[in-house]
Amino acid sequence: MFEQLKDLIRSMYPGENTIPLHRPSFSQEEASAVAACINSTFVSSVGPEIGEFEKLIAKFCDSGYAIATVNGTAALHLSLHVLGVHSGDIVLTQSLSFAATGHAILQTGAKPVYIDIALPEGSMCPEALLHFLEEECKQQENICIHKASKRRIAACVPMHSFGEPAKIAAIAEICRNWSIPLVEDAAEALGSFTEGKHCGTFGTFGILSFNGNKIMTTGAGGMILCKNETLAKRLKHVSTTAKIPDPFEFRHSEAGFNYRLPNLNASLGIAQYKKLPAFLNKKKTIHREYRVFFQRFCYKLVNNPEAQSNHWLNTVIMNSAEEKEELLQFLKVHDIQARPAWYPLHRQQHLQSVTDLPLPQTDWLYSRAVSLPSSVPFEAPCYD
Ligand SMILES: Cc1ncc(COP(=O)(O)O)c(C=O)c1O
Structure with a gap:
């Protein structure tokens, strides 16, 4: 699956050597x-x-x-x-x-x-x-x-x-x-x-x-x-x-x-x-490509199926923490930026909670989530 994912991402962002996670689009x-x-x-x-x-x-x-x-x-x-x-x-x-x-x-x-x-x-x-x-x-x-x-x-x-x-x-x-x-x-x-x-x-x-x-x-x-x-x-x-x-x-x-x-x-x-509607449309297309791809391999994306999302950052849920690490390393080697979800705030010393509530879903998603390149692809050279 990793090889096919790399090919999919390269096909979505043709001509880019290092593919960033998310960068702005200007003209x-x-x-x-x-x-x-x-x-x-x-x-x-x-x-x-x-x-x-x-x-x-x-x-x-x-x-x-x-x-x-x-x-x-x-x-x-x-x-x-x-x-x-x-x-x-x-x-x-x-x-x-x-x-x-x-x-x-x-x-x-x-x-x-x-x-x-x-x-x-x-x-x-x-x-x-x-x-x-x-x-x-x-x-x-x-x-x-x-x-x-x-x-x-x-x-x-x-x-x-x-x-x-x-x-x-x-x-x-x-x-x-x-x-x-x-x-x-x-x-x-x-x-x-x-x-x-x-x-x-x-x-x-x-x-x-x-x-x-x-x-x-x-x-x-x-x-x-x-x-x-x-x-x-x-x-x-x-x-x-x-x-x-x-x-x-x-x-x-x-x-x-x-x-x-x-x-x-x-x-x-x-x-x-002025470009927001166009950006949102392109985000929808990128999301659809990822969704169709991951369905073939039985992986799920973080998603609220009952809502209308802007699909800002497509995030896939891997089968295990080991597989998440492997995917992050694989994409890095191939010059494709991907990242884990944010390190949970309750595990950071200065942000510790007043209480000690168990957070099983937070820990579970953090251990498996990988965010993938989701920028709006460049259409034209940036500006003069
Ligand atoms: C969830 C969330 N909250 C707050 C912020 C803070 O926004 P800013 O970087 O504009 O200060 C960001 C992003 O940067 C964010 O992703």
């Missing part, structure tokens, strides 16, 4: 948009492209409001800050995630508790969440308390792994019933929908990333999706330097984070956004 349009922004001199945190980019994303996701940030990590941190998450709190999340999810929790002073994932989608399991809440937590005047540590459960941050939608409607309902604000880490899920809604629009906030490895990029960048006007205004205020409007004086109402996306990056984002 002259992006170069022209960035050059026009430079000519305008509005390259920093103020400029017309920021607002335009926010409106485009809010419309695409049907989120009402969208607040652009310097990256997805900052978007997560700001969301948790505005919810009032602070030192001594617990934030529920999943261990199978990029470290940024855990780091944003630590940045607030809170501690993570990891809920196991469900398969085949690889994201937070609603049943495991409910089981944890029923067994280990209680509600007191609309506040959820973890009984053993006496800490408040201040938020729940599930992540849509590899762009595959989590069972987010069920998670959102549990969070509502237990008075826990929901922040979706949809960093990888731009263009993914479930139950007729875009990922990131099921809770109080949802965040996106526009890092260079994502489905579209602003270089570095992020976005907070939010339906509530008051919260959106507050997010925007603290994402800047929290300056009180005044034609002359520099007075500030609080410690603003200066997390605003620069206009230069927003101009790149607008040009990339």
Whole structure:
């Protein structure tokens, strides 16, 4: 199977010596948009492209409001800050995630508790969440308390792994019933929908990333999706330097984070956004090729069959940890980038959980998952 997989990947990315896991796709349009922004001199945190980019994303996701940030990590941190998450709190999340999810929790002073994932989608399991809440937590005047540590459960941050939608409607309902604000880490899920809604629009906030490895990029960048006007205004205020409007004086109402996306990056984002439908189509084709291939050999991909995924990163589940290692080594030797899933957060010293919940599905998927090249293939030379 390994040889045939190599041939399939080489056929999807013809003419490339080293095939990357995921790299951005640009043409002259992006170069022209960035050059026009430079000519305008509005390259920093103020400029017309920021607002335009926010409106485009809010419309695409049907989120009402969208607040652009310097990256997805900052978007997560700001969301948790505005919810009032602070030192001594617990934030529920999943261990199978990029470290940024855990780091944003630590940045607030809170501690993570990891809920196991469900398969085949690889994201937070609603049943495991409910089981944890029923067994280990209680509600007191609309506040959820973890009984053993006496800490408040201040938020729940599930992540849509590899762009595959989590069972987010069920998670959102549990969070509502237990008075826990929901922040979706949809960093990888731009263009993914479930139950007729875009990922990131099921809770109080949802965040996106526009890092260079994502489905579209602003270089570095992020976005907070939010339906509530008051919260959106507050997010925007603290994402800047929290300056009180005044034609002359520099007075500030609080410690603003200066997390605003620069206009230069927003101009790149607008040009990339125009290609988003084409990117999503190509992602679908790549996913179909992998799916048909792996079906022949009886392997499964991480996938939510009931949702509409952006297929950001195709991830195959091998039969054993040994086979996973063999595939990673084989592809490396043949100049094809592949990678294991993120090293589980609960096994990393600085990200350790308040509790010691067993995470069998997380450990199982980590030991077998291999992410495969999933970039949109180049069509033309990049730019002049
Ligand atoms: C799941 C997840 N959360 C958060 C982030 C953070 O985004 P950024 O790199 O834009 O800070 C990323 C990706 O980079 C991610 O994959």
